[in-house]
Amino acid sequence: MDTLAQYDSIVEKCRSIFTAKNRDYGTSWRILRPSSIYDQIFIKAKRIRTIEEKGNTAVDEGVESEFMGIVNYCAIALIQLQMGNDYEKELPIDELTKLYNNTLNETRSLMQAKNSDYGEAWRDMRVSTFTDMMLVRLLRISQINDNDGKTQASEGVESNLMDMINYAIFALIKLDEESK
Numbered sequence: 001m002d003t004l005a006q007y008d009s010i011v012e013k014c015r016s017i018f019t020a021k022n023r024d025y026g027t028s029w030r031i032l033r034p035s036s037i038y039d040q041i042f043i044k045a046k047r048i049r050t051i052e053e054k055g056n057t058a059v060d061e062g063v064e065s066e067f068m069g070i071v072n073y074c075a076i077a078l079i080q081l082q083m084g085n086d087y088e089k090e091l092p093i094d095e096l097t098k099l100y101n102n103t104l105n106e107t108r109s110l111m112q113a114k115n116s117d118y119g120e121a122w123r124d125m126r127v128s129t130f131t132d133m134m135l136v137r138l139l140r141i142s143q144i145n146d147n148d149g150k151t152q153a154s155e156g157v158e159s160n161l162m163d164m165i166n167y168a169i170f171a172l173i174k175l176d177e178e179s180k
Helices: 001-027 036-054 063-083 094-117 129-147 159-176
Strands: none
Touching: 001 063, 001 094, 001 159, 036 063, 036 094, 036 129, 063 159, 094 159, 129 159
């Protein structure tokens, strides 16, 4: 099991969806305030948890697409935080792809550092735990926003978003391994 190869394969799938949707819609998501992006991530995580608890879906779409959506919405949130409030700016696809790649490369570096420290503990975890951990991160982000973005002893919004990207990718790797 080559974690980096698996990670990169998942990122490539997410990037492909991200760029295709941005070719279709442009960067219309630029109008979203950060709290609205966090709500989109929450909706996806909540749907995953509901499916995990019920064991079935009413809509013919599994949890994999929701985890990929979490990766991409977290990337959107990180890009949006980096760019600030210039909501009207339409981004050319090459500039957007560069921002996406930089964001995911930074997140990959964080994963490598933590993965080294934790000895790939995520491989022994349940996918449902990743879902719960993402929901925790979303509640933390909400609290940080309620505190006007200030923290006293905790990581900020960006770190929580990067953790959620990594949890979603870990979940996708585990789901892929389980399907084989």
